[in-house]
Amino acid sequence: MMGKRLHGLYAITGDSTGEALRKQVTEALEGGIALLQYRDKSRDSSVRKEEAQALLALCRSSGVPLIINDDIELAAAVGADGVHLGRDDGSIETARRLLGPKAIIGSSCYNDFELAVDAQRRGADYVAFGRFFPSTTKPQAIQADEQLLRRGKQELGVPMVAIGGITPENGAALVAAGAAMLAVVDALFGQPDITRACASFHRHFRDNLEDPPR
Secondary structure, eight states, X not given: OOOOOOOEEEEEOOSOOHXXXXXXXXXXXXXXOSEEEEOOOSSOHHHHHHHHHHHHHHHHHHTOOEEEESOHHHHHHXXXXXEEEOTTSOOHHHHHHHHOTTOEEEEEEETOHHXXXXXXXXXXXXXXXXXOSOOSXXXXXXOOXXXXXXXXXXXOSSXXXXXXXOOTTTHHHHHHHTOSEEEESHHHHTSSOHHHHHHHHHHHHHTTTXXXXX
């Protein structure tokens, strides 16, 4: 398992599959992403397992953690570095028991600060708020406000991830408000030059190193 220094660009896979997805992820790794989440709910479990294993090998070669979206069993089966859980995706306690003490366990908290407090209490390694901006991936997602990040910076003891419609242009304000990571899909994997797209985000984190990650 990788360490738990969570700070930087958090890439979430989009709709690509097979060789196209592996090529995209390779470019993102070359671009310096800090964390990769494999998200795919659409296909046969054996295919998803094969794809997760392929992505894990790429991530291992770059020293970047791979976490699985919503599927504790798949994360355990492939030996991934962790899992991201939504409201109905199983408990943090179950994930910890199956994946071990070093696993990265993230929790979606939408626009609810009390969910974040509870997730931290139950052992989450990071909490995610959003969506902050209109999102092509989840257009109906709950709207969140920067005030959640400002409050969390003062009151929470785990890193915060901001998600939802984030671009290089609007991400700076979220990092300044307290986000340790910016989670993006289309702003990376929907771009013609993924490595260059990664670079456009990195300055936001360099500019905020005076507030080091937990």
